[in-house]
Amino acid sequence: MRIGFIGLGIMGSPMAANLLKAGHVVTGYDVSPQRVDQLAELGGKGVASAVEAVAGAEIVITMLPDSPQVEEVAPLVIEYGRPKLLYVDMSTIKPETSRWVARKAAEAGVRTLDAPVSGGERGAIDATLSIMVGGAAEDVEAAGPVLRTLGTTVVHVGPAGAGQTVKAANQLVVGGIYGLVSEAIVLLEASGVDPGAGLDVLAGGLAGSRILELKRHTMVKREFNPGFRIDLHHKDMGIAVAAAREAGVSLPLTGQVAQLVAAARAQGHGSLDHSALLKVIERLNA
Template sequence: MKIGFIGLGIMGGPMAANLVKAGHTVRGHDMSAAPVERLAALGGEAAAGVPDAVGGADLVITMLPDSPQVEEVAPLVVAHGRPGLLYLDMSTIRPETSRRVAREAAAAGVRALDAPVSGGERGAIDATLSIMVGGEREAFEAARPVLGSLGTTIVHVGPAGAGQTVKAANQLVVGGIYGLVAEAIVLLEASGVDPVAGLDVLAGGLAGSRILELKRHTMIRREFTPGFRIDLHHKDMGIAVAAAREAGVALPLTGQVAQLVAAARAQGHGSLDHSALLKVVERLNT
């Protein structure tokens, strides 16, 4: 397929590269020149702007930081896309924004899906992302072959906006687990127990998780090279809290996790990996 890809950052760059490897013609655009040049070096094409990336495409993907960026770019995708275009917004944004984008796209004959992802930079590189998709079933089935080049768990979860709601649930669970792993490390170390041995046991039992599998050793070593930054998780927790308010439900643990993430950002750790919640828990104990 001819694919326009807008947003070639930590996640979007490797995702676009995987689409090139899968044999698609990928025309990419980013606000920075370097990621566009990297894509071109891998066999992709450089677009001069959003209209250039969208023009002539069968499918367009946006992977942008937040709702305001999607609200700015989506109208350009709709305006310059051909009738029947598949538009996958794979950013993590507010559900109501995705619903509005879908309505406006449908009015112009564009099939829009919200398709946020989970799996971090490693998942983007390895094409093992989990992808939660909201929108029309027919559009989802049409997009599935392309999504198969990006992830291994690909699920249609409901109408427009549902993908973003599932992603909000994902982020509150991920944040909560990071916080609990951080507390486990602090407890083990304060008790004189080897945290490596302790977390190895936890990872093999009922407490096991993908986070323990991938991040326990780097957390113990206090290595917080970003795969997913605190700044972005802070944004996502705001989406989760807002979604809970819109649904009229109380999520007390989500509120606590949101405050923990906010504290990490306030303490200057926004550019670090979200596993740096450990630094906040340590500070509470010094």
């Protein structure tokens, strides 16, 4: 298929690369010319604007940092897209923004899906992302072959905006687990127990998780090279807290995790991996 891809960052670049490997024709744009050049080196077509990426595309995918960027790019996709274009926004943004995009697109005859992902940079590279999709069932089916190129778990979770609500739930769970793993490391070390051995046991039992599987060794070594930055998780926790307010529910643990992530950012760790939440828990115990 002819795919326009806008947003070639840590997640978008490997996702676009996997689409190329699957035989799709990918035209890509990013604010960084270097990233555009990297796509061209892989066999894609790099262009100098979002409008050029949209031109002639059957599907347009956006993978952008936050709601303001989507609000800026979505009208261009809608205005310059071909009739019956399928626009799949895979950014993590506010559910209300996804619903706004869907309304605007419907007025112009453009089909939309909100399809945020979980799995981090490793999942994007390995094409093992978990993709939560909001929108019409027939549009999810149409996008299925492309989405299954990018992830191993693709689930239609409801109407427009539902994908973003599920992603908010995902991020509050991920943040909470990072916080608890951080506390476990601090407890083990303070008690004179080898944290590596301790976490190996936890990973094999009921406490096991994907985070323990992928991150326990780097956390113990204090290696926080970003797969998903604290800055982005801070943004996502804000979305989760706002979604809870909109739904009229109380999520006390989510509020606590949001404050810990905010503290990590305030302490200057925004560019580090979100497993750097450990640095906040350590500071509390210094």
